[in-house]
Amino acid sequence: TMAGELEGSKPLSGLLSGLAQEAFHGHQGITEELLRSQLYPDVSLEEFRPFLAKMRGILKSIASADMDFNQLEAFLTAQTKKQGGITCDQAAVISKFWKSHKTKIRESLMNQSRWDSGLRGLSWRVDGKSQSRHSAQIHTPVAIMELEIGKSGQESEFLCLEFDEVKVNEVLKKLSEVEESISTLISQPS
Amino acid sequence: MEDCGEPQLDAKSKVTNQLVDFQWKLGMAVSSDSCRSLKYPYVAVLLKVMDHSGQVKNKSFEMTIPQFQIYEKCSKLVIIREMQIKITTRYHTCQKD
Numbered sequence: 001t002m003a004g005e006l007e008g009s010k011p012l013s014g015l016l017s018g019l020a021q022e023a024f025h026g027h028q029g030i031t032e033e034l035l036r037s038q039l040y041p042d043v044s045l046e047e048f049r050p051f052l053a054k055m056r057g058i059l060k061s062i063a064s065a066d067m068d069f070n071q072l073e074a075f076l077t078a079q080t081k082k083q084g085g086i087t088c089d090q091a092a093v094i095s096k097f098w099k100s101h102k103t104k105i106r107e108s109l110m111n112q113s114r115w116d117s118g119l120r121g122l123s124w125r126v127d128g129k130s131q132s133r134h135s136a137q138i139h140t141p142v143a144i145m146e147l148e149i150g151k152s153g154q155e156s157e158f159l160c161l162e163f164d165e166v167k168v169n170e171v172l173k174k175l176s177e178v179e180e181s182i183s184t185l186i187s188q189p190s
Numbered sequence: 191m192e193d194c195g196e197p198q199l200d201a202k203s204k205v206t207n208q209l210v211d212f213q214w215k216l217g218m219a220v221s222s223d224s225c226r227s228l229k230y231p232y233v234a235v236l237l238k239v240m241d242h243s244g245q246v247k248n249k250s251f252e253m254t255i256p257q258f259q260i261y262e263k264c265s266k267l268v269i270i271r272e273m274q275i276k277i278t279t280r281y282h283t284c285q286k287d
Contacts, residue, residue: 066227110230110254113222117251119235122261126272141276143269144206149251159249161239162206165277168269174212175262178233181216182255185231 006051009089011039016097019056024063024108026153055094058086062098063105072098111152120156121148143168210246211238217252233258 018035021027036048043051058079067075076091086094111118124145143163150156163171215234222228237249253261 064224064226066225066229109222109225110219110228112224113219113228114232114252116234117249119251119253119257119261122265124265124269126269126276128276141273143273147249147251149249159237159239160206161209161237163209165273167209168273171209171212172266172270174214175265178214178216178258179262182231182233182258185216185218 005043009093012093024105117149207239210240
């Protein structure tokens with residue numbers, strides 16, 4: 001029966017992957033019809049649609065709450081008990097999926113919520129700028145740093161900065177201040 | 191991620207800027223539209239940079255804590271070491287070819 005088709009657990013794993021690609025990782029072009037024809041070819045679109053919506057809803061709830069494994073188990077158990085919920089097999093597939101994809105999905109959600117530019121890369125070199133004074137060469141070290149920054153989905157901008165010794169020390173001091181703040185934050189109970 | 195070894199900078203941007211000011215903020219993303227339980231700290235930076243014409247621009251960006259720590263570690267170790275090397279060669283007078 002069609003209901004039996006939907007209850008199978010094998011294609012569910014693939015379905016969750018497809019849903020995650022579309023909902024979290026920004027993959028376009030993963031349509032209902034694509035998922036149905038690839039994973040549940042013997043199920044009609046009318047039957048498939050609410051099933052897909054249910055699975056999408058469950059995955060989004062889990063991701064939104066960033067559930068740990070206790071919360072996940074409680075949540076999925078509740079889903080198996082409700083009218084029109086999921087089967088125990090399906091719960092097991094969903095649980096396995098979340099455990100292996102949680103980190104990647106969380107990273108995507110973090111990126112989605114960042115609207116300012118992100119630091120994509122940092123490269124540097126130190127030059128010895130030379131100035132001649134009479135017959136002697138005087139080398140002054142200069143740090144050249146290139147920052148690659150960009151907003152989600154947009155091309156990178158490259159920012160090139162030049163630092164002398166004094167400036168380098170100032171910046172390194174500030175970086176230490178940030179590190180100190182981070183340590184204070186981490187050591188506080190949440 | 192970043193290799194703290196030999197620097198290989200071939201700058202993509204041809205123009206270098208001077209750093210005028212560096213402000214930082216340690217923020218915490220709590221919750222958002224797509225994720226009710228974000229709970230991640232991040233470092234936000236605001237740079238004031240000046241180009242050769244004297245024009246000052248603001249550049250701001252964010253990074254995660256692990257990112258920040260890697261960059262900070264690499265910068266400290268490598269830049270300090272490199273600058274020390276370059277400083278000691280300062281006292282050797284080398285004639286240009």
